[in-house]
Amino acid sequence: MKINKNRLQVLVGGVAIGGGAPTVVQSMTNTDTANRKSTVNQVHELWKAGSELVRITVNNEEAAKEVYGIKQDLLARGCNVPLIGDFHYNGHKLLQKFSECAVALDKYRINPGNVGKGAKRDDQFATMIKIAIDYDKPIRIGVNWGSLDPELLKKLMDNNASLNQPLSAKSVMKEALIRSVIDSANQAKKLGLSENKIIVSCKVSDVQDLIEVYTNLSKRCNYPLHLGLTEAGIGSKGIVASAASMGHLLQNKIGDTIRISLTPEPNESRAKEVIIAQELLQTMGIRAFSPVVIACPGCGRTTSTFFQKLAGDIQIYLRESMPQWKKKYQGVEEMTVAVMGCVVNGPGESKMANLGISLPGTGEVPVAPVFVDGKKTVTLKGANIGIDFIDIINDYVEKNYQINEKY
Numbered sequence: 001m002k003i004n005k006n007r008l009q010v011l012v013g014g015v016a017i018g019g020g021a022p023t024v025v026q027s028m029t030n031t032d033t034a035n036r037k038s039t040v041n042q043v044h045e046l047w048k049a050g051s052e053l054v055r056i057t058v059n060n061e062e063a064a065k066e067v068y069g070i071k072q073d074l075l076a077r078g079c080n081v082p083l084i085g086d087f088h089y090n091g092h093k094l095l096q097k098f099s100e101c102a103v104a105l106d107k108y109r110i111n112p113g114n115v116g117k118g119a120k121r122d123d124q125f126a127t128m129i130k131i132a133i134d135y136d137k138p139i140r141i142g143v144n145w146g147s148l149d150p151e152l153l154k155k156l157m158d159n160n161a162s163l164n165q166p167l168s169a170k171s172v173m174k175e176a177l178i179r180s181v182i183d184s185a186n187q188a189k190k191l192g193l194s195e196n197k198i199i200v201s202c203k204v205s206d207v208q209d210l211i212e213v214y215t216n217l218s219k220r221c222n223y224p225l226h227l228g229l230t231e232a233g234i235g236s237k238g239i240v241a242s243a244a245s246m247g248h249l250l251q252n253k254i255g256d257t258i259r260i261s262l263t264p265e266p267n268e269s270r271a272k273e274v275i276i277a278q279e280l281l282q283t284m285g286i287r288a289f290s291p292v293v294i295a296c297p298g299c300g301r302t303t304s305t306f307f308q309k310l311a312g313d314i315q316i317y318l319r320e321s322m323p324q325w326k327k328k329y330q331g332v333e334e335m336t337v338a339v340m341g342c343v344v345n346g347p348g349e350s351k352m353a354n355l356g357i358s359l360p361g362t363g364e365v366p367v368a369p370v371f372v373d374g375k376k377t378v379t380l381k382g383a384n385i386g387i388d389f390i391d392i393i394n395d396y397v398e399k400n401y402q403i404n405e406k407y
Helices: 036-049 061-076 091-097 099-104 118-134 150-161 169-190 207-220 235-251 272-283 306-328 346-352 385-400
Strands: 010-012 015-017 024-028 053-057 083-087 107-110 139-144 198-203 292-295 336-340 355-358 368-372 375-380
Touching: 010 198, 024 272, 036 053, 036 061, 036 272, 053 061, 061 083, 061 091, 061 099, 083 091, 091 099, 091 107, 091 118, 107 118, 118 139, 118 169, 139 169, 150 169, 169 198, 169 207, 198 207, 207 235, 235 272, 292 306, 306 336, 306 385, 336 346, 346 355, 346 368, 355 385, 368 385, 375 385
Parallel strands: 024 053, 053 083, 083 107, 107 139, 139 198, 292 336, 336 355
Antiparallel strands: 010 015, 355 368, 368 375
């Protein structure tokens, strides 16, 4: 899939966003940033999962005091992921008072809807922009449906009411989102911030609204666009809503960074949102992060759960192996592995993958032919089929992917 090169390019801690660069995966912590240890641990977890940018909340003085230490602790672990400070209401005060925080962050997120009211709004927005200029930091102007600038919305609503054929209130709100972003970006440029230091977003929670807003926004500015539903939801609803909305936009070359804003289920890892973002980009052919496991859904021919367990084990093994493989081998993330459950589609799918195993269905001969680049190489039998297949995977990786020169 071609990458949109029409956007400006912004560097965030060395990560290129926009201007033809690969779409970047972003995530956000849900720890109390004032709790340095838990925040460092979660940022590190998100980074290990593949998050290329991580946003942290900076909502009070206690949090701002810890940002520099958080950055240093991460660097000590070898984690150089760019950190984004999420500011609402009091960002101008915190960035002024805590210069170490301003320096440690790689980007500031500013919400025009709550940076201030009335005359204070312009002054407080200008303060944050001046600090960004002084420390050579990019910003994201992030507008949210739920915290839209009330003064701008009222002005547009009043103008709309005076029309002979007024638009719906929802249409005016969508226009207010876009206007808030563009007006704020123009104001930042007037204050002296270079346009290649600006990323923008207009987040809503509804799939169709997100598609409409970003489609229009992409036509009206050339800043890099950060995609995401404000609140995607929990479980399958959040995954489907994110994939439906962002998949459409990405297919139309709209979107330079993405975040899957899932509500975590109890005891669920925050890193799940990173994995889903990667899988969205990979299944669309935009980027490759980890070898893909192709597995059949199962049917009446596969009443045994053996192939299901094997498919899950293989997927976990591939993902856990990727950090080391990625350092050592070139292109291994593009490998495909098929784990099929019976003889109907199993051999065919296995032949089309780099590596494939076709397990027998219920009542069939308990043997599992293995295919390597389309050719049957061996038939596995017995209780150690899974272990033997992993050995074949390791052998294939070692023999078919070049070792990185820097390894």
